[in-house]
Amino acid sequence: MTTTSERTLVNYTVTDGVAVIELTNPPANTYSHEMMRQLDEAILQARFDENVHVLLLRGSGEKFFCAGAEISMLNAVTPTFKYYFCLHANETLNRLEQTPKLVIAALNGHTVGGGLEIALACDIRIARRNAGKVGLPEINLGVLPGTGGTQRLARALPKNRAIELMTEGKLISFEEALDLSLINYIYDSEGYWDKVMEYAKSFCPPNKAARTVGRIKRSVQSGSEVAFSEALAIERELQQLCFQSEDAKEGLAAYVEKRKGNFSGR
Incomplete structure (x- = not known):
């Protein structure tokens, strides 16, 4: 899917009832307003497609699911643009969270900042073993996690742990995140994607209603x-x-x- 600039930042494919939505902006799959609009379009496309039963988000490459918003972009735009950028990102992730189809995040690499905020809007999170860290380190930039992070993390964890992670800007391993129930499963790197797809397809007919x-x-x-x-x-x-x-x-x-x-x- 493309915008007027013809940059493809979100790849969308459907396989056996699973809509695979891939964030693709090397090297860290950071997102701009352009990418968020393409993600929004992909979510709507999956909603309306009666042959799609599960949405599966992943990042391109091996190192990152998503490292959040493009800092250089935020540094260059006006405060008004930043406000509407955050508003639209909120609306996009709310649409993802409220879509009445299961949404799985395949955390194939580092999932930090806005990347974790995207993952928190998904229903089930499956990480690749020893492949990265998660966290909301926005405090180090003098800002807060502004794409739902303060709210979704505080609903996913005890309030004191959520505040601890965000105010300290702490990054934790996937294994630590599993212990906190921030992620559901960790799969070994070998055959990771095939296992994630197999899991996603288990929720599609004829396996599940x-x-x-x-x-x-x-x-x-x-x-x-x-x-x-x-x-x-x-x-x-x-x-x-x-x-x-x-x-x-x-x-x-x-x-x-x-x-x-x-x-x-x-």
């Missing part, structure tokens, strides 16, 4: 931000949509007939 996966995500994401009684109402409405689906009929019948469900994503 993909729309139900998306509704579980939507129930959690929407329900966690409202009162408990309202969250239960959201859950009930989404459950009713599941009850009306072909996959629910198949899943219930498969259980009664003692066989594996063959889901269609409908």
Whole structure:
């Protein structure tokens, strides 16, 4: 996908129900407003494609998932541009987080600053062993993590640990991040991408009721931000949509007939 400048900063491909969204801006896959607009477009494209059941984000190359915003760009633009740049980045990551399809981040390398903020907007994070560090070191630039970092990290960790990591500008290994539950899995480097793809495809038909996966995500994401009684109402409405689906009929019948469900994503 390209903009008027014809620079491709986000590659988008679909394989077996998985939309692979690759950030590509060597050497560190840092993002500009141009890249964020292409990422936004890719998210919308995956939303509307009924053949896409899972979104999978990765960085190009071996060393970086993403090292955040381009510092040289931020240093050159006006405060007004910075404000709208951050606003659009917030809106893009909110769109990613609220998309009712599972979103997996493949942390193939260093995931710092805005790169971690992108990863935090994903549902499941899978790192490559011994391949990098994570953290929000914006304090060293005299600014705060401004693409949702202060909010999502404080929801992912105990508040005191989130403040510690951000105010100290601490970078931690993937293994430490796993211990903190900031990431879900670490896969060995050998065969890493194949294993990540295999995992992503496990949520696609016929393996899983993909729309139900998306509704579980939507129930959690929407329900966690409202009162408990309202969250239960959201859950009930989404459950009713599941009850009306072909996959629910198949899943219930498969259980009664003692066989594996063959889901269609409908």
